[in-house]
Amino acid sequence: MVRTSIVCYLILLSLLLCMRISTGTQIEIDLKEHRLKNGLRLFMHEDHSSPIISFQVWYHVGSMDERPGITGISHLFEHMMFKGSKNVKPEEHSRIIQLNGGTDNAFTTKDFTAYFQNLPSSKLELAARLEADRMEHLQLTKETLLSERDVVKEERRLRVDNSLFGKLNEGLYDTAFLVHPYRWPVIGWMSDLETISLDDCKTFYQTYYTPGNAAIIIAGDMDPGNTISVIEKYFGSLSTPVRFKEVIHPEPVQSQQRQKEIFADTQFPWLAIGYHIPDTDDDDIPALELLGNILTVGRSSRLYRKLIYEEKAALSLFCSVDKNRNPGLFTITVGSIRKESTPKFAETIINESLEELKKELVTEREIEKARNKIETELIFGLQTNFVRGLRMGFSMERTGDPLWFIKDLERYERSTAEDIQRVAKKYFTQKNRTVVRLIPKKETREEP
Amino acid sequence: MFKFIKVFIRNYIIAFISFLPLLTFDKNLLGNDTLIPIQYKKTIQDNGLRVIMVEHHEFPVVAVELLVKAGSVHDSQGKEGLANLVAQLLREGTHAKDSLEIAEEIDFIGGTLNAYGEYDSTSITATALAKHFPLILNLISEVTRFPSFQPKELEFHRGKTVTSILREKDNKMSIAARNFSEMLYGIHPYAHPPIGTVEGLKSITRNDIEEFHRNHFLPNNAILTIVGDINTTEIVAAVKETFSTWKKENITETPLPPIPRIDGYTIRIINKPDLTQTEIHVGHPGINRTDPDYFSTLLFSYILGKGPTSRLYTKLRAEKGLTYSATSLFDARNLQGPFLIRTYSKNESAIQTLRLVLDELQKITSKGITNEELDSAKSYYVGHFPLSIETSSQIASRIIEQEFYGLPEGYLEKYLVNIQSVSIEDVNRTIKRVLDPRNLVIVLVSKAEDIQADAKALGEVEVKEP
Numbered sequence: 017m018v019r020t021s022i023v024c025y026l027i028l029l030s031l032l033l034c035m036r037i038s039t040g041t042q043i044e045i046d047l048k049e050h051r052l053k054n055g056l057r058l059f060m061h062e063d064h065s066s067p068i069i070s071f072q073v074w075y076h077v078g079s080m081d082e083r084p085g086i087t088g089i090s091h092l093f094e095h096m097m098f099k100g101s102k103n104v105k106p107e108e109h110s111r112i113i114q115l116n117g118g119t120d121n122a123f124t125t126k127d128f129t130a131y132f133q134n135l136p137s138s139k140l141e142l143a144a145r146l147e148a149d150r151m152e153h154l155q156l157t158k159e160t161l162l163s164e165r166d167v168v169k170e171e172r173r174l175r176v177d178n179s180l181f182g183k184l185n186e187g188l189y190d191t192a193f194l195v196h197p198y199r200w201p202v203i204g205w206m207s208d209l210e211t212i213s214l215d216d217c218k219t220f221y222q223t224y225y226t227p228g229n230a231a232i233i234i235a236g237d238m239d240p241g242n243t244i245s246v247i248e249k250y251f252g253s254l255s256t257p258v259r260f261k262e263v264i265h266p267e268p269v270q271s272q273q274r275q276k277e278i279f280a281d282t283q284f285p286w287l288a289i290g291y292h293i294p295d296t297d298d299d300d301i302p303a304l305e306l307l308g309n310i311l312t313v314g315r316s317s318r319l320y321r322k323l324i325y326e327e328k329a330a331l332s333l334f335c336s337v338d339k340n341r342n343p344g345l346f347t348i349t350v351g352s353i354r355k356e357s358t359p360k361f362a363e364t365i366i367n368e369s370l371e372e373l374k375k376e377l378v379t380e381r382e383i384e385k386a387r388n389k390i391e392t393e394l395i396f397g398l399q400t401n402f403v404r405g406l407r408m409g410f411s412m413e414r415t416g417d418p419l420w421f422i423k424d425l426e427r428y429e430r431s432t433a434e435d436i437q438r439v440a441k442k443y444f445t446q447k448n449r450t451v452v453r454l455i456p457k458k459e460t461r462e463e464p
Numbered sequence: 465m466f467k468f469i470k471v472f473i474r475n476y477i478i479a480f481i482s483f484l485p486l487l488t489f490d491k492n493l494l495g496n497d498t499l500i501p502i503q504y505k506k507t508i509q510d511n512g513l514r515v516i517m518v519e520h521h522e523f524p525v526v527a528v529e530l531l532v533k534a535g536s537v538h539d540s541q542g543k544e545g546l547a548n549l550v551a552q553l554l555r556e557g558t559h560a561k562d563s564l565e566i567a568e569e570i571d572f573i574g575g576t577l578n579a580y581g582e583y584d585s586t587s588i589t590a591t592a593l594a595k596h597f598p599l600i601l602n603l604i605s606e607v608t609r610f611p612s613f614q615p616k617e618l619e620f621h622r623g624k625t626v627t628s629i630l631r632e633k634d635n636k637m638s639i640a641a642r643n644f645s646e647m648l649y650g651i652h653p654y655a656h657p658p659i660g661t662v663e664g665l666k667s668i669t670r671n672d673i674e675e676f677h678r679n680h681f682l683p684n685n686a687i688l689t690i691v692g693d694i695n696t697t698e699i700v701a702a703v704k705e706t707f708s709t710w711k712k713e714n715i716t717e718t719p720l721p722p723i724p725r726i727d728g729y730t731i732r733i734i735n736k737p738d739l740t741q742t743e744i745h746v747g748h749p750g751i752n753r754t755d756p757d758y759f760s761t762l763l764f765s766y767i768l769g770k771g772p773t774s775r776l777y778t779k780l781r782a783e784k785g786l787t788y789s790a791t792s793l794f795d796a797r798n799l800q801g802p803f804l805i806r807t808y809s810k811n812e813s814a815i816q817t818l819r820l821v822l823d824e825l826q827k828i829t830s831k832g833i834t835n836e837e838l839d840s841a842k843s844y845y846v847g848h849f850p851l852s853i854e855t856s857s858q859i860a861s862r863i864i865e866q867e868f869y870g871l872p873e874g875y876l877e878k879y880l881v882n883i884q885s886v887s888i889e890d891v892n893r894t895i896k897r898v899l900d901p902r903n904l905v906i907v908l909v910s911k912a913e914d915i916q917a918d919a920k921a922l923g924e925v926e927v928k929e930p
Contacts, residue, residue, distance in 0.1 A: 065522055066850050098772075107470035107782045110772040117847010119771070136847055142699050166785030173741040173810060174788055180634060281738035282634045284627070315555075325563075330618065331627055352631050354623075385572045392525075392574030392593055399523050399855040457738075 043395070045422055047063060047408070050244050054256045057410060058247050061250055062237040063401055069236035070130040070402040071143040073151070074409045076231075077224035079126050079204070080197045080342060081262070086216050087197075088204015091124040092168050093220055097131065098122075099160040102153030103460045106160060109146055116142060124202055127341040128413040134402050136238035141246050146230075148250035151225055156217050165209060172203045180282050184349070184454045188288045191276045192450040196267035228256030233409050233418070235325030236401040247418055267292070267343065274450045279457045282350040284331075286454035287359045289366055291346045291443045296339040296414040300442070302427040303435040304346055308335035309386040310378055310436075312348065316385075323350065323365050329357035341414050345450075346443060372442040377433040387428050394421070480908055494645050504863060505696045515703055516863055517562055518691040518854040521814050525639055526594045526692030527857050531864060532586045532603050533687075534680030536658035537798070543668050545660015546654075548581030550676050554588060554607040555619035560635040563617060566607065575600055579607070581658040584798040585868065586680075586747060591857075594693040598702060601690075605706045608681060613673050622665055629662050633930040636743040636808075636909040639734050641738050643928075644745045647732060647905045650724045683710040687867050691856040725904040729923040734930050735912035742814035742910035743806075746821055750803035751927025753796040753869040759882050760894035763796055763841045767833050768792045768824070769805060773840065775824050780807060786817045798869070803898070811910055815918035818906070822922075825901040832892035845883045 050058045078090050100106035110387050113120040118135025176182035186201050193199035204207075234243055270292055293304055311319045312335040323329050332351035338344025349363045361407075385406045411420035504518045539546045555577060556563040558591070570577040575592030577600070588608050590600040632638035642657060649655035656664070688707070690699060726748050751761055769776040769792025776790035786809045795801035808816040853859050866875045908915060912927050919925050 066854055068850050068854070107772065107778065111840075114771060114773050114844045117843055117849075117853070119848065134851055136850070161785070163785035167781055167788055170741065170809060171788040172788070174808065178636060178739060178741050257875065281736070284631055284634070314571035316564060316571040321564070325620065328623060331631065345879060352625050352627065381572070385574075388574030390574075395523060395593070396525055396591065399525070401854075 019392055021451050031103075042207075043398075043422060043425070045419060045421060050240075050247075052227060052248065052252055054252070054254055055226075055259075056251050056254070056256075058233040058244065059231065059233045059412070060240045060243055061233070061401075061404060061408065062238065062240065063235065063404075064237045066401075067137050067237050068134060068401065069137045069143075069234055069238055070132060070134045070138060070400075070405040071140065071147070072130055072233040072405045072409060073147050074231045074233065074413060075129045075131075075224055076229050076413060078124060078128045079200065079202045081224070082200070082204075084200075085208060086204075086212055086220075087200045087208040088168070088172075088202075088384040089208075089212050089216060089220055090129055091202055091204065092165065092209065092212060093217060094122050094124045094129050094131075095168055096156060096160065096163045096217060097150050097154065099157075099164060100155045101150040102155065103149050104146060106155075109150065112142070112146065118143075126198055126202055128409075130406075130409055132402070132405070140234070140238055140243065141250075144246050148254065151227065151230065152254050154221060154225070154340075154369045155163040156214060156221065158214055161212075161214055161217060165212070168203070168278070169206065169209055172209065175203060176201060176269060177206075180280060180286055180454060181349075181351070183278055183280055184286050184288050184452060185418070187276050187278045187454075188290050188345070188347065188450060188452045191274050191452055192270070192290050192292065193267055195265050196342060197265060198267075198340070198342065198344060205214060205266045205362075219286065222257065223260050227251055227254045228259055231409070231412060233405045233412075235405040235408070240415075264342070270448055272447050276450075276452045278452065278454050280454050282456050283458075284354065285359045285456060287353065287362050288452045289363065290450045290452075291448050292343060293338065293443055295341060297345050297420070299427075300358065300435075300439045301339060301386050302424060303431045304441045304443070305337050305390065306383060306386045306428060306431055307373065307378075307436050307440060308337050308346065308348075309389055310382045311335060313386070313389055318369055319348070319366065322369065323362060327357065327361075327365065328354060329362050329365065330354060337416055339410075352356075359455070363451065370440060370444040374437060374444070376437075378436050380433065383431070383433060383436070390428060391425060477618055484907045504859075506867075507700065509683065509707060511708065511710055512682075513707055513710065514687045514867060515688065515700075516689045516860075516867060517696040518689070518856065518859055518863065519694060519696055520691055520859065521693050523856075524693045525591065525856065525859060526597045526600070526690065526694055528589065528597075528600055528604055528691075529589045529689045530588045530608055531687045531689075531868060532588075532608075532651065532681055533584070533685045533868070534586055534676070535584045536581045536656065536660070537583055537653045537658065537666070537673055537720065538676070538680065539653055539656070540672075542664060543672055544656045544664030545625065545658075546664070546668055546672055546676055547680075548658045548660060549618075549625065549665065549668060549749045550673055551579040551586045552621045552625070553589070553613055553617055553673065554611045556621070556626065557612045557614050558606050558610040559609070559612055559876070560606065562689060563593050566603070569599070570603065573599060577603060577607070583654060583658060583801070597690075597692075597694060597699070601699075601702060601706055602650065605710075609710060611677065613670055613677075613755075615670060618670055618673065622668070624647035625659060626662050626665050627875045629659060629665070636736060636739060636741075637806075639736065639930050640743045640907045640909045642808075643732055643734055643908045643909075644747065644905060645802070647730055647907065648726070648747070648749060652721050652723050654723070654799070654801070655799075675677055679716060682713050682715060683707065684712045685715050687864060688862050689864055691860040720799070726905055728902065729904055729906055731906045731919060731925045732782045732908070733912050733916060733919060733922055733925055734907070734909045735927055736909055736930055737911045737913075739909065739911050740811060740874050741808050742811050742817075742908055742915060743808050744814065744818055744821065745804060745907040746818070746825075746904055747802050747804040748904055749800040750794040751796050751898060752798060753865075754871065755796065757890065757894040757898065758796065758887050760891045761796075761898055762845070762885055763838060763883070764828070764833055764891050764895050764924040765792055765794050765803075766841045766844060768828055771844070775828065776805065776807070776821065779820055779824060780817060784820070786813050786820070790821070798815070814908065814910060815922075818908070818919075822901065822904075825899065825904075829895055829899045829901050832895060833888065835888055838886075838888050838891060842883055842886070849880060853901075878926065 120133040122131040408418035412418040780790040790807035792805040
């Protein structure tokens with residue numbers, strides 16, 4: 017009777033997205049969705065060009081779901097998911113995947129946590145069995161928590177405490193946000209990592225690691241009908257308790273410029289300038305992305321030309337536009353400001369460039385160049401099943417629509433020079449700005 | 465005139481099934497009709513330029529790489545960083561275009577154009593949508609053959625590169641890497657990374673740059689690969705037209721000093737007092753890329769320190785929680801590249817972690833590996849193979865590797881059988897030949913006072929400032 021149950025659930029939604037984009041390229045993405053009774057969503061993207069699949073499980077929980085006291089638990093928990101479940105010994109998950117010719121890993125962000133295995137397509141059922149086992153029957157013990165806590169503390173020492181960019185980034189979010197959980201880093205505060213308890217982990221697991229709070233994305237060489245029956249077989253019997261209520265802590269509007277100086281063991285200062293912007297599906301985001309691209313991407317970009325090439329003020333420069341579940345930041349980061357220059361000078365150059373955007377329209381050629389860069393980068397990224405799955409997952413977690421990233425292309429098309437000018441005026445105001453500088457410790461010592 | 469080599473992955477995997485008794489291969493893993501056949505075509509132009517073309521039609525993209533067989537190993541003494549500086553300057557102006565015009569041209573089509581010097585070679589790479597192929601092919605030809613090396617651009621890159629080297633001192637991993645190479649290679653040019661040294665960069669003249677370019681950037685010293693959504697017969701003409709005026713010249717071989725031997729433990733602590741976590745690098749010269757035991761080495765190195773099932777990971781991270789990562793690798797180059805184990809731990813447990821690394825190294829050398837470990841390592845490489853040739857660039861890099869190192873023809877086709885035919889005796893014999901746990905370079909970047917006393921128990925310790 018399994019067959020019947022499959023038929024009645026077969027493919028709730030089948031999407032074929034075709035789009036001709038400005039570079040003249042045709043993009044086609046085919047995606048099928050099936051929803052299990054327990055709320056688990058399954059997305060299937062078929063591609064038979066290689067005998068491999070990317071099997072990904074996405075949980076809708078990240079550091080934004082934490083609170084002070086247990087910051088970092090989402091990420092620590094990601095580590096615990098490799099420490100054994102009812103039928104799988106600690107560390108065995110990866111061992112089994114590798115033994116079967118695959119690779120696996122996981123990552124945690126502010127908004128979600130994802131687990132993946134890229135493996136031969138014949139091993140679909142193996143991946144399903146292993147993932148279902150740890151979704152339902154994870155073994156959480158004091159011993160594994162103790163050792164994994166130490167591992168995560170080493171990871172924090174590596175990525176934050178002994179990393180210039182880590183320090184700068186932690187300082188930026190900690191200053192720009194006062195209330196919203198985006199103010200702490202995904203890895204969490206060291207003091208919280210010390211005290212997260214086994215009970216905290218158990219509660220966290222019961223609350224968030226349920227079929228109703230998860231989605232499976234499978235991209236690659238598979239047959240949707242067979243895949244649905246495999247997923248139903250392993251995940252169909254899992255239950256979802258009453259769904260938790262998501263608590264949102266909106267960030268109050270920033271009313272004046274904020275600044276922070278961080279003293280670090282570096283010879284060269286760093287600078288980050290951040291502005292609050294809306295969340296992913298807001299209509300202003302594409303214009304902000306084009307703008308960031310015009311300023312910083314490629315050697316012909318405005319700020320590379322000015323800051324790095326003409327003024328020789330720094331070694332590196334990049335812009336990030338957060339596309340998060342909740343409103344994030346537009347950030348310009350300047351790395352390793354050279355001896356001949358100062359953070360103040362770099363800041364002045366950046367401010368001048370932003371002011372220029374408010375006064376004068378960018379050229380059509382600059383917009384077209386930015387679109388071409390964004391689109392080409394997207395197309396290159398779509399070459400592997402793994403990245404295709406990731407793009408879909410990111411979109412789904414942040415907007416609810418796994419194909420949002422493709423639809424974004426249309427929004428870049430529609431964005432005009434006037435839009436770019438409008439968003440520049442709207443967001444790049446002094447009161448919306450946070451400036452964080454990483455300053456060499458030695459300089460302060462030399463002062464009287 | 466050309467040589468045709470057709471590689472149908474489906475066919476060759478199936479052909480070798482009989483060699484794979486240990487594996488549970490089935491139809492899906494081996495591929496069926498859905499697998500795209502990969503075809504590459506190789507030609508040698510009259511001027512000696514080797515050209516490899518791979519058709520890969522899944523996406524409308526193309527990747528071009530021109531590899532020149534000259535890298536930092538060819539930097540003359542006192543001019544460390546020369547090869548990489550030459551590479552950096554290629555994009556900054558030619559006889560026809562200035563730096564901004566080149567940047568604007570490639571940025572506008574959303575493409576990429578990069579040039580970088582490695583130890584043994586220099587690569588100029590470009591990617592773009594396939595319809596822009598003529599543009600990037602011309603651009604690669606132009607920047608490679610006709611750079612103008614303007615003094616202004618030279619000073620810009622000299623300054624930027626010097627700052628990059630000085631900046632390494634802010635990063636414990638870069639500090640360790642540079643010290644490790646210096647200690648491993650002494651006067652051999654592998655002692656400095658391609659980016660060079662501050663002193664070397666300061667003494668490089670425009671004349672040195674032009675001379676390096678003239679001596680090494682020759683068609684008979686280069687390999688051109690083009691991979692992507694292209695039709696090989698159509699591009700053969702384009703390649704010929706673009707590169708046929710490039711003149712062949714004699715190539716002068718650079719004599720190199722021998723790679724020194726390590727004697728006992730050579731331990732160095734680099735004192736960086738702000739650190740709470742110690743960077744640990746341990747190793748010795750490894751193997752060259754054409755070593756007959758390359759596959760045995762690949763397999764035992766996996767068992768020792770690659771991925772989350774390795775001995776180092778299991779001992780240091782999974783069992784003891786001492787680190788976030790512990791890896792080992794052989795960087796096989798033209799000559800013996802380094803064998804390196806890299807890990808890190810908080811200062812309090814750094815020497816304990818180092819001792820465990822040394823134990824694991826001793827253990828694998830004296831006792832070898834087990835059959836079970838070998839089977840697992842083979843399964844990983846065999847199963848992982850399709851994943852490693854998914855994109856055009858991945859396929860290209862494997863073919864370039866084969867061509868550049870002069871690996872036997874059909875190397876790629878025989879990759880799986882080479883993995884499978886390694887016996888446990890081969891591996892254990894190779895371990896004894898290749899690993900040398902008594903003669904090691906050990907680099908620790910840390911707050912010296914936290915670890916110095918414990919480190920001294922292992923042998924004589926040199927303490928240095930970054």
